[in-house]
Amino acid sequence: MYTGRITTLVALLLLLLRSAHGGWLHQDADIMGTRITVELFHEDPQLARRGVAAVLAEMRRIDAEMSPFIASAELARLNRSAAQAPFRTSEELFRLIQRSLDFSRLTEGAFDITFASVGFLYDYRKGVRPDDSRRQEAVTAIDYHNLVLDEGQQSIRFSKPGVRIDLGGIAKGYAVDRCIRILQDMGIDHALVTAGGDSRMIGDRWGRPWTIGVRDPRKADALVAVIPLQDVAVSTSGDYQRYFEEDGVRYHHIIDPQTGDSARELRSVTIIGPDATTTDALSTSVFVLGPEAGLALVDRLDGIDAILVDRHGKLHYSRDLQPAVDHGKGAGGSEGTP
Numbered sequence: 001m002y003t004g005r006i007t008t009l010v011a012l013l014l015l016l017l018r019s020a021h022g023g024w025l026h027q028d029a030d031i032m033g034t035r036i037t038v039e040l041f042h043e044d045p046q047l048a049r050r051g052v053a054a055v056l057a058e059m060r061r062i063d064a065e066m067s068p069f070i071a072s073a074e075l076a077r078l079n080r081s082a083a084q085a086p087f088r089t090s091e092e093l094f095r096l097i098q099r100s101l102d103f104s105r106l107t108e109g110a111f112d113i114t115f116a117s118v119g120f121l122y123d124y125r126k127g128v129r130p131d132d133s134r135r136q137e138a139v140t141a142i143d144y145h146n147l148v149l150d151e152g153q154q155s156i157r158f159s160k161p162g163v164r165i166d167l168g169g170i171a172k173g174y175a176v177d178r179c180i181r182i183l184q185d186m187g188i189d190h191a192l193v194t195a196g197g198d199s200r201m202i203g204d205r206w207g208r209p210w211t212i213g214v215r216d217p218r219k220a221d222a223l224v225a226v227i228p229l230q231d232v233a234v235s236t237s238g239d240y241q242r243y244f245e246e247d248g249v250r251y252h253h254i255i256d257p258q259t260g261d262s263a264r265e266l267r268s269v270t271i272i273g274p275d276a277t278t279t280d281a282l283s284t285s286v287f288v289l290g291p292e293a294g295l296a297l298v299d300r301l302d303g304i305d306a307i308l309v310d311r312h313g314k315l316h317y318s319r320d321l322q323p324a325v326d327h328g329k330g331a332g333g334s335e336g337t338p
Contacts, residue, residue: 027052032063032172034196040183041190041203051188055179059195062175066093068116068166078156079116079164086148086155094154097147100170103281104144107297109257110288111281116166117141118260122251127244129251130260138162139260168253173198173235173280180276197241197283200233200276217267217309224315225307229272235279237287238268254287265290270307271298272321278304291316 025048026039038055042048065074074093081087089097103111118138121130130138141162148157167174172195179193180200190203192210201210209228216222217240239262243252256263269287271279282304286294291310298306298318305321 025052029056031059032195037194039192040188042188051183051186054182055193058179058182059175066167066171082156083158083161086157088155096174101144107285111285112142112144112257113165113167114142114144114146114163115255115257116164117162119166119255120164124242124244135260142257169284170277170281172196173276176200176276197236198276198280201230204230214270214307232272233276233279234272235283236268236270237283256288263288265311267309267311272305274303
């Protein structure tokens with residue numbers, strides 16, 4: 001199905017071969033709490049440099065408005081105010097929250113940006129988690145129906161106290177899509193933009209597809225699959241990105257909205273699709289749903305495919321992807337792992 005369409009993400013390793021050929025530019029930066037990568041080609045080197053700068057500027061703009069951790073960000077102000085009164089938002093934030101709710105309905109709540117009502121109680125760097133009673137109390141605020149949107153006023157309010165939202169499951173994909181659109185508007189047709197586990201590529205790379213390596217969730221230097229594709233988006237959600245272990249239990253950032261605890265039926269989910277906003281949201285959704293329900297959802301959606309690694313380390317593929325996948329190591333290519 002994908003003989004030349006794809007991109008890279010969180011549980012994928014992005015093995016970029018950094019070419020010395022003229023016209024190709026590659027730059028990394030730490031923005032949005034993750035590593036941003038842009039690689040692009042244009043015959044005009046000045047335009048290529050402007051393209052790279054435009055991508056990084058757009059990533060910084062979105063981070064400044066959609067981070068729940070930056071006090072001045074619009075999202076942080078929404079979280080502080082919306083339980084008391086409707087909060088009037090920018091059109092951009094309103095539309096992205098609307099799209100988030102579309103995914104909540106599609107996945108019957110597996111994707112839910114109000115997971116942050118519990119998620120803020122975890123600190124993965126310090127190994128901090130809520131005790132069971134605190135978690136169970138906070139879970140009562142997780143429900144996307146607690147978000148009341150007024151289209152006419154372009155406002156959002158929370159219908160109960162304790163509700164918080166976090167766009168971590170969709171904002172990076174959205175940012176990648178915005179950057180790709182900016183590059184296309186500039187006349188750049190060959191590019192890869194990656195934000196952590198979310199990637200999108202346009203065009204080819206020196207006449208060959210981009211090659212994506214899917215990382216082994218338990219071996220950082222090993223791949224479980226390699227896929228050559230182009231003109232597609234890819235997102236990976238994995239339990240190895242932000243986590244800590246306590247008494248043999250892994251606590252990671254992909255929260256099951258039903259329990260407020262980490263989802264544990266899968267180790268990683270890689271979603272392939274037409275845009276990174278979609279693949280970002282679906283990789284989180286499928287991780288929460290688990291292998292059976294997750295693949296059933298993917299197989300119902302046109303233009304979407306998936307590679308799953310379950311909690312035992314077994315690989316699962318969506319119905320249409322298997323012929324395009326090269327298994328195991330030694331299937332190298334021009335690109336690689338994030």
